[in-house]
Amino acid sequence: MDLPIVVGVDGSEPSLHAVDWAADEAAWRGAPLRLVHASLWERYEGAALAQDLEKPSEQVTAEDIVRTAAQRARLRQTGIKISTDVTPEEPEYALVREGRNAAAAVLGTRGRSGLVEMLLGSVSLTVAARADCPVIVVRGSDDDKTGAGTHGRVVVGVGDTGPDSAALRFAIQEARLRGATLDAVRAWRCPAHETTDHPTLAGEPARLHEQQAAGILEKALEDTPAEVELSRRTVEGPARRVLLAASREADLLVVGARRNPRQLGLQLGRVAHAVLHHCACAVAVVPERV
Incomplete structure (x- = not known):
């Protein structure tokens, strides 16, 4: 069985850039893509995804987050096999566990609860320091070139x-x-x-x-x-x-x-x-x- 590329999603812009990278990675490897949303919070706190869904921020659910991420991945790389999971637990624990049976885990630099000026979020840092698989932390960009290989x-x-x-x-x-x-x-x-x-x-x-x-x-x-x-x-x-x-x-x-x-x-x-x-x-x- 091909090990999946796991990506942590929470609806933030950095996590959506991570979805782009992970979709490319899955397509290049011929591997399935697994989207994981883990949070103890019941309410989304962010503007970008809420605007895309045309919903107030407090009405955006975990299911909305993973569904939107899956649609984004399919648009970027048609033909990849995608699975999703929503789990009510701390994201670092869930992603470290998922990494035990993954080819790689892909994360954004920080999640929706991080301060804008933080260099790296605590979830990304913890997963990178504990996961059994390679962990790729993606720097986001506003020009949709994430993962495109601009430098070669x-x-x-x-x-x-x-x-x-x-x-x-x-x-x-x-x-x-x-x-x-x-x-x-x-x-x-x-x-x-x-x-x-x-x-x-x-x-x-x-x-x-x-x-x-x-x-x-x-x-x-x-x-x-x-x-x-x-x-x-x-x-x-x-x-x-x-x-x-x-x-x-x-x-x-x-x-x-x-x-x-x-x-x-x-x-x-x-x-x-x-x-x-x-x-x-x-x-x-x-x-x-x-």
Whole structure:
């Protein structure tokens, strides 16, 4: 059975952009699309969906939300199989559970209860830090180009897990599905205690660290399929800063997040946390088992 692409919907503009992305993802993969609305609130609080339905905000129901989202998905991608679910529980719990049997979960940056100026909603952050499947957090746009591949680039941050990296495998798959270039980036830094004031030796530690980064990158990419157009880059600097800069000309940024089943709480990592809040494009957080 094909695992579905799960998308959380609540009627907000960010969640509708997530529906667009998820519909494209389902069509590219030939996978079913599952729309999930989970909330303990009985009343919708938002203007955009209410206007579309020509109803007062307080009369918009959960069934209206998922029905409108399903219609939007069908208009965007005809022929995909769509299922819906409405459940009266906290959305982060429902979406983490749905992610146990999903190819990926897709969310907007924030839901209808979030402040306009928030960088990332608590639901998206919690699901990205706990889900068993890759979680894609979509940045919305007003020009209906969400998920359209305007840059033709998928960026992946290459860590120390090598070719066994789940994040790298996911990025390769996304690049192949989109016909996009895979931009593999390895950040490196020269520790301060290894620098020297001697003019003939000043560049030696940095050169060695750069060579080491290039070797790690080459090793990780050795099994990349030939049909995937590949770009390799080693960049000096903190990984967060390097990846955020790369995201400005990308359609998707893929990062890994190490997960230890023996540990409780959010397991996201500083790099994933930073790019989720500040990235210029959609972010996929892929669990890496330790």
